[in-house]
Amino acid sequence: MKVDVIIVGQGLAGSLLAWQLIQKQLRVVVMDDHHHGSSSLVAAGLVNPISGKRLLKSWNVDRCLPAALRTYRSMEGFFNRPLYHEMPVLRLFDSPQQRDLWKHRRSEPEYQRYFANALESDPGCLNDYGGCYVRHSGYLNTRELLAGIKTFLQRQDSFIATDIRYDEIRLLPDAVIYQDVWANHLVFCEGHRISRNPWFSGLPLQPAQGEILSLKVSKPVPQYIVNRGKWLLPVAPDRVKVGATFQWQPIDGEPTLQGKQELLAAYRLLSQTDSTCQVVDHECGVRPGTRDKQPFIGMHPRYPQLGVFNGFGAKGALWIPYYAEKFADVLTGSTRLPQETDIRRFASYL
Numbered sequence: 001m002k003v004d005v006i007i008v009g010q011g012l013a014g015s016l017l018a019w020q021l022i023q024k025q026l027r028v029v030v031m032d033d034h035h036h037g038s039s040s041l042v043a044a045g046l047v048n049p050i051s052g053k054r055l056l057k058s059w060n061v062d063r064c065l066p067a068a069l070r071t072y073r074s075m076e077g078f079f080n081r082p083l084y085h086e087m088p089v090l091r092l093f094d095s096p097q098q099r100d101l102w103k104h105r106r107s108e109p110e111y112q113r114y115f116a117n118a119l120e121s122d123p124g125c126l127n128d129y130g131g132c133y134v135r136h137s138g139y140l141n142t143r144e145l146l147a148g149i150k151t152f153l154q155r156q157d158s159f160i161a162t163d164i165r166y167d168e169i170r171l172l173p174d175a176v177i178y179q180d181v182w183a184n185h186l187v188f189c190e191g192h193r194i195s196r197n198p199w200f201s202g203l204p205l206q207p208a209q210g211e212i213l214s215l216k217v218s219k220p221v222p223q224y225i226v227n228r229g230k231w232l233l234p235v236a237p238d239r240v241k242v243g244a245t246f247q248w249q250p251i252d253g254e255p256t257l258q259g260k261q262e263l264l265a266a267y268r269l270l271s272q273t274d275s276t277c278q279v280v281d282h283e284c285g286v287r288p289g290t291r292d293k294q295p296f297i298g299m300h301p302r303y304p305q306l307g308v309f310n311g312f313g314a315k316g317a318l319w320i321p322y323y324a325e326k327f328a329d330v331l332t333g334s335t336r337l338p339q340e341t342d343i344r345r346f347a348s349y350l
Contacts, residue, residue, distance in 0.1 A: 001182070002182045003183045004185070004331075005026060005028050005029075005183055005184065005331060006029050006030075006181055007028060007029070008164050008186065008187070008190060009031075009190045010153075010189075011039070011041075012040040012043070012320055013191075013316065014030055014187075015040075015146055015150075016071065017187065017189060017327060018158075019075070020324045020325050021331065023328075026332065027158075028153075028158055029158050029160060030158060030160070031160045032160075032162075033163045039285030039286050039288065040191075041143060041146065042212055042284065043142055043285060043287075044241050044243055045140030045316075046137075046140075046225070046317065047068060047140065047318045048134060049114045049134065050111075050114055050134045053094065053098065055091075059319075064319050068318055068320075069084070070321070071321035075145065082141070083140060083141050085140075085141070086138040087138045087224055088116070088137060088225070089225045090119075090133055092226065093129035099118070099130060113135070113136065115132055115134065115135070116132065117132070119132065131228075133224070137225065138225075139233060139317070142317070160181075162179070166198050171306075185299075185307055185331060186305060186306055186307070187308065187327075188200060188306070188307070188310065192286040195207070200296070200300070200310075200350065202346070203290075203308070203311070203346055203350070204349065205288060207251050207287060207288055209245075209250075209252070209287075210243065210247070210286075211247075211260070211283065211284045212241055212244050212263070212283050212285075213243070213260065213267070214235075214240075214279070214280045214282075215277040215279060216238055216239060216278045216280050217239070217276070217277045218275045218276045219273050220234075220238065221234050221272075221273065221275070222234070226270040228270065230242065230243065230263070230269075231243055232270040242263045242267045242270070244263075244314075247259070253285070253286055255282045259284070288313060292345075295309075295312050296308050296311035296341075297309055297310075297326075297342060297343065298327075298337055298344060300343075301344060307331070
């Protein structure tokens with residue numbers, strides 16, 4: 001079989017890159033081991049334009065958010081199912097200083113579209129310092145998207161369920177071969193497992209393990225995302241997700257009792273009700289973060305047949321659609337990557 005691009009990994013990065021390449025009439029084959037260890041299946045798919053204690057705009061949000069909405073709405077029409085759910089974020093302030101910082105931020109023109117009005121302080125309901133609503137936020141149903149893409153690829157004979165063996169990848173001067181598939185390029189979208197890749201393991205990955213609870217609740221919660229360090233996401237009238245923990249070591253993909261207790265405490269803090277809850281699911285995934293907080297995108301400096309599309313961390317639902325468009329253009333030869341995401345910045349590591 002001869003194709004233009006082999007993609008290794010059908011998480012969110014691999015799925016959206018495949019989608020963009022197919023839109024550009026390229027022949028694609030995606031190889032995946034049934035998402036074993038994939039953080040995309042665990043992730044809540046949150047899209048939040050404002051992040052961090054300093055209430056800063058997410059990096060490149062003014063470009064990435066329109067691209068994400070355009071991509072998800074297009075896919076919803078194609079697959080005839082809802083994928084992206086717009087929902088405001090109620091951001092609770094940690095301190096009077098953070099409340100004052102919000103007042104400063106909302107006076108800046110570049111922030112005004114993202115911030116709604118502040119809430120009055122209400123110790124019995126919120127906290128001592130109040131909070132604010134963040135607009136143009138929501139969440140992506142990553143499981144539905146991945147399932148839709150997989151079925152779409154299978155119907156085109158463009159999906160192969162397999163474990164990739166690096167030592168069986170053959171590099172030719174102008175092609176790459178794996179099993180019986182010949183391609184112009186092979187792109188690794190492996191998440192944190194890129195650290196074991198013989199060509200890209202030198203990239204300064206900074207993985208972080210995270211746990212999420214799915215809960216059945218006895219009383220409906222308000223239809224907005226609550227954020228104060230942890231987050232509370234309503235996904236149905238009697239279902240919520242709570243997340244997420246951060247753990248740097250060990251990275252083993254295993255949920256913990258400590259994580260469960262931490263998230264149940266967060267639910268009690270953020271739910272603002274006396275609702276009881278039942279744990280329906282307790283999941284753990286590994287976010288493929290990077291040390292410089294920018295994604296790893298581009299072709300290997302010595303083996304230009306091999307590429308990487310990785311390192312989106314906890315911002316995948318926001319960042320990946322935009323950069324999938326950009327990288328698809330690179331693979332068709334029509335443009336160059338933005339310098340800040342190009343792995344050539346780490347050429348000496350490879």
